[in-house]
Amino acid sequence: MxxxxxxxxxxxxxxxxxGIYPGLxxxxxxxxxxxxxxxxxxxxxxxxxxxxxMDKIKVATVxxxxxxxxxxxxxxxxxxxxAIPGMxxxxxxxxxxxxxxxxxxxxxEFITMIHDTGCEIYACKATxxxxxxxxxxxxxxxxxxxxxxxxxxxxxxxxxIFT
Amino acid sequence: xxxxxxAGKIIExxxxxxxxxxxxxxxxxxxxxxxxxxxxxxxxxxWAVINYMRKEFxxxxxxxxxxxxxxxxxxxxxxxxxxxxxxxxKKAARIAGLPKPKGCI
Numbered sequence: 001m002x003x004x005x006x007x008x009x010x011x012x013x014x015x016x017x018x019g020i021y022p023g024l025x026x027x028x029x030x031x032x033x034x035x036x037x038x039x040x041x042x043x044x045x046x047x048x049x050x051x052x053x054m055d056k057i058k059v060a061t062v063x064x065x066x067x068x069x070x071x072x073x074x075x076x077x078x079x080x081x082x083a084i085p086g087m088x089x090x091x092x093x094x095x096x097x098x099x100x101x102x103x104x105x106x107x108x109e110f111i112t113m114i115h116d117t118g119c120e121i122y123a124c125k126a127t128x129x130x131x132x133x134x135x136x137x138x139x140x141x142x143x144x145x146x147x148x149x150x151x152x153x154x155x156x157x158x159x160x161i162f163t
Numbered sequence: 164x165x166x167x168x169x170a171g172k173i174i175e176x177x178x179x180x181x182x183x184x185x186x187x188x189x190x191x192x193x194x195x196x197x198x199x200x201x202x203x204x205x206x207x208x209x210w211a212v213i214n215y216m217r218k219e220f221x222x223x224x225x226x227x228x229x230x231x232x233x234x235x236x237x238x239x240x241x242x243x244x245x246x247x248x249x250x251x252x253k254k255a256a257r258i259a260g261l262p263k264p265k266g267c268i
Contacts, residue, residue, distance in 0.1 A: 028268065029268075032253065033250045033251035034248070102266075105268075
C-alpha cells in the first residue's frame with residue numbers, strides 16, 4: 001500500500017513570526033514534494049495575509065522563555081528584558097537576517113510563491129467578521145473567506161495540521 | 164545498491180532512486196528518467212531548469228532552492244510547477260542526474 005501523504009491542510013492561528021513561518025515552510029515544502037496543500041489562516045494568524053500587517057510580522061519577546069542571545073544555544077534572555085522597547089524589533093531583525101541567508105523569503109514574497117505553486121489560501125470567516133475585516137483588507141493571494149464547514153469540505157482526504 | 168537501465172546504459176542508483184554517479188548522466192538518460200517521471204517530452208524550458216540545476220550543483224554541491232531557481236533560471240514558480248507537476252525540486256533534480264535536494268525551501 002502506498003502510504004505517502006497526498007494532501008494536507010495547514011491552519012495558521014498565531015500572528016507572530018514564529019507563529020506564521022512554520023506553516024508557510026511546511027506548505028511550501030509539501031508542494032515541493034508534490035503534495036496538495038490548502039492554507040487556512042485564522043485568528044491572529046490572519047496577520048500573515050492582511051495587506052497592511054504582513055510586512056510587519058514580529059517575534060514575540062515577552063513571555064518567551066526560549067528567547068536566547070545571540071543564538072539558540074546562547075544564554076537565555078531574562079524574560080523581563082523582552083519587554084524593553086525595541087526588543088521585539090531587534091530580535092525580529094536578527095532572525096530575518098538569518099532567514100535571508102537560508103533563502104527563506106519575507107512573508108509577502110513567501111505567500112506569493114506558495115500561491116504560485118498551486119496552494120489555495122483561505123481566511124477564516126468567523127475571525128474576519130470578529131475583526132471587522134473585508135476581502136479588500138487581504139493580499140490578493142487570498143482566494144476566499146470561508147467558514148469552518150467549508151474548510152473541512154476542502155480538506156476532504158487531507159491530513160490537517162494546526163499551527 | 165540498485166541498478167537500472169536507462170537509454171541502453173546500466174546505471175547505479177542511490178537510496179532515493181537518483182543517479183549515484185553524476186558523470187553517468189547524459190541527455191538520453193535524462194529523457195528516459197523524465198518518461199519514468201511522467202514527462203514524455205523535455206522541452207527547451209525543461210532543459211533551462213535542468214541545465215541551471217546542474218550548473219548550480221557543480222558550483223555549490225547542492226541543488227538550488229526553489230526561490231533561487233525561480234530568480235536565476237528565468238522560469239517562474241508557476242511555470243516550474245507546470246513543467247514538473249509532481250514536485251519540481253525532487254523531480255527536476257532526479258532528471259538532472261543529481262541527488263535529492265537537501266534544502267527545506
